[in-house]
Amino acid sequence: MKQPHSLSMLFLAMSATFLVGCNESTSSEAGADYGNNGDTSSDFDQAALISNIVDGVITPTFQQFAAKSLTQANDIAALCQAEAGLQQGSVDNAALTSATETAAQSWRTTMNQWQRVEMMQIGPLLNDDGALRNKIYSWPVMSRCGVDLDVVSFENNDINGTPYDITTRTPARKGMVALEYLLFNPSLEHSCTGSVTPEGWDNRTDESRRLARCEFAAEVAKDINNNANQLVTEWSGENGYAATLKSAGEAGSSFATVHEAVNKLSDALFYIDSVTKDGKLATPLGYFANTCGTSVCPEDVESPLAAHSIDNIASNLIALKALYEGDQGIGFDDYLVDENDAATAALITQSIDAAIASAQAYEQSLAATLTDNEQQVVETHADVKAVTDTLKSDFINTLALELPQTSAGDND
16 A cells, blocks of 8 residues: 655645735745844843743643553553453443443543644654654554554564564554554545455454454554653753753754744744644635535544544644643743733733633534534634734734744734
């Protein structure tokens, strides 16, 4: 089966497509004072802002994802034990149903936490074209047929004559997207449409298929946890990126000024623009080209099998609020107030709160709502856009920051 050569290139191409859809340039833009090394009118303690966001927001978010991914791995392993026990006669259907529900809820809990991590793409999540991020979550790239093929390859411990090693497999075949398919796909048929299909799959019993998929899901979950731990190490280890940010402006630092590190942190805020707004809302709404052409396309929502799309968006927004406000400590809102722009500080907070309320008001999945009540999704998109419009204007201008390329010039 043909596989994508580069997940990161496709992801960047997707973002570029969103921008091209608005006939806008992808070059970056800067706040009015950026050319002055970020000198602003106040003596605000930017180093304290960095320390709080790093230690009080990003680090615990990464650590909590690692912890939840471990629980997820344990819950899926327990599901496999129940599945095997049912087939051996040592477990009843009620126990299997309970284990199935627990594993599914564990995925949802882990995905909620991952969507907060997604809002904090900086340092190790961007290195090597986002290689570590893609190992954990490859969306929008996925290969359901590839997952089906790897179910059998893992079971046989064979990849073209060599032992199966999930760490060498392409991200489209593993991670949280693959786990969603393995746990929530209602069909036990494989998804391959070409000549390459999982060997012997069509001749297997449903019980055999369920156990094979579960055992591969357990392997995928362990790999996710290993990569989550790697993220924590690369972020907060002795020479991790957290320390790099907090040493900005010091001799030998990769950041010549503290303001440069602040700008690097602010870049993460714009995930809400190029991915949440454009990829998760505008694309299925048909504002950009999608699978259905340029019309409303429920097929293009994120996390469709688990019907978790709107939950993902809500988690993005909750993480955005924590990043912007610094949770309980110093945040960008305090920086704006210190720069005599309390109006913008308050407007962004109000807009984020309104967008969160909009995302949490759905009574059915995003895909179903696109079909039954498109206007509700249109309004959610408008609520998120209200946030990004202010971020891309008054926010960067007041704080003399530079926009990331994925958001510069985008007026959608």
